[in-house]
Amino acid sequence: DTAVSQTPKYLVTQMGNDKSIKCEQNLGHDTMYWYKQDSKKFLKIMFSYNNKELIINETVPNRFSPKSPDKAHLNLHINSLELGDSAVYFCASSQDRRTRVLQGQFFGPGTRLTVL
Amino acid sequence: DQQVKQNSPSLSVQEGRISILNCDYTNSMFDYFLWYKKYPAEGPTFLISISSIKDKNEDGRFTVFLNKSAKHLSLHIVPSQPGDSAVYFCAASGRRGMDSNYQLIWGAGTKLIIKP
Numbered sequence: 001d002t003a004v005s006q007t008p009k010y011l012v013t014q015m016g017n018d019k020s021i022k023c024e025q026n027l028g029h030d031t032m033y034w035y036k037q038d039s040k041k042f043l044k045i046m047f048s049y050n051n052k053e054l055i056i057n058e059t060v061p062n063r064f065s066p067k068s069p070d071k072a073h074l075n076l077h078i079n080s081l082e083l084g085d086s087a088v089y090f091c092a093s094s095q096d097r098r099t100r101v102l103q104g105q106f107f108g109p110g111t112r113l114t115v116l
Numbered sequence: 117d118q119q120v121k122q123n124s125p126s127l128s129v130q131e132g133r134i135s136i137l138n139c140d141y142t143n144s145m146f147d148y149f150l151w152y153k154k155y156p157a158e159g160p161t162f163l164i165s166i167s168s169i170k171d172k173n174e175d176g177r178f179t180v181f182l183n184k185s186a187k188h189l190s191l192h193i194v195p196s197q198p199g200d201s202a203v204y205f206c207a208a209s210g211r212r213g214m215d216s217n218y219q220l221i222w223g224a225g226t227k228l229i230i231k232p
Contacts (some may be wrong), residue, residue, distance in 0.1 A: 004159070014170055041224050042168050042203065042222060042224050043160070043202075043207075043222040044222075045219060045220070048219070056219060070226060090159050090160070092159070103162070103165075104150050104152070104162030104165060105162065105220065106162070107152075107159030107160045107161070108159050109157070109159050110157070110158070110159050
């Protein structure tokens with residue numbers, strides 16, 4: 001009964017490959033996010049979807065494409081992987097209402113991507 | 117340009133004593149502040165939050181103080197317990213544009229070590 005789940009937990013792949021990371025939340029939340037935790041440990045937002053609609057799209061290469069088949073799922077596809085894509089990627093979800101922002105975002109366990 | 121700064125990468129505290137984690141921000145438009153706790157190989161977990169209309173919020177052993185004039189907030193943990201050893205992230209949120217979506221801006225984290 002995990003609230004936010006991500007698969008896989010670890011992903012090791014070669015440069016140039018295409019890979020996907022899946023995320024699912026069973027909290028009934030309206031909004032889902034993808035974050036990248038870089039080598040300096042900063043968490044940086046990449047994308048945010050609200051009810052399957054893209055609402056935040058920070059400056060990330062267009063090799064990264066989020067796909068939200070329904071509001072409980074937000075998958076991240078990465079094409080032509082590069083060495084610099086190696087990082088931990090976190091999925092998160094939240095209720096997207098002003099009065100609920102203080103309840104915070106719920107995070108998945110992260111996916112450690114290593115590009116060789 | 118770091119809008120949320122946690123200047124101490126690590127902090128070591130004796131069990132039973134008070135732990136004080138600090139966070140500074142630069143954007144006066146932030147109106148919500150949150151603390152997250154992260155264990156290794158797990159996603160961040162929401163801990164406590166505060167609205168900019170308050171200067172203190174308390175939840176059990178955890179208290180967050182907000183000093184808006186100094187653009188500074190702190191998390192107090194008292195008494196500190198071994199299970200509190202983790203990385204603590206400060207995050208700030210402000211309304212993005214005119215919509216109702218709130219984006220979190222994160223600090224780099226402070227690693228808290230509780231010594232027995």
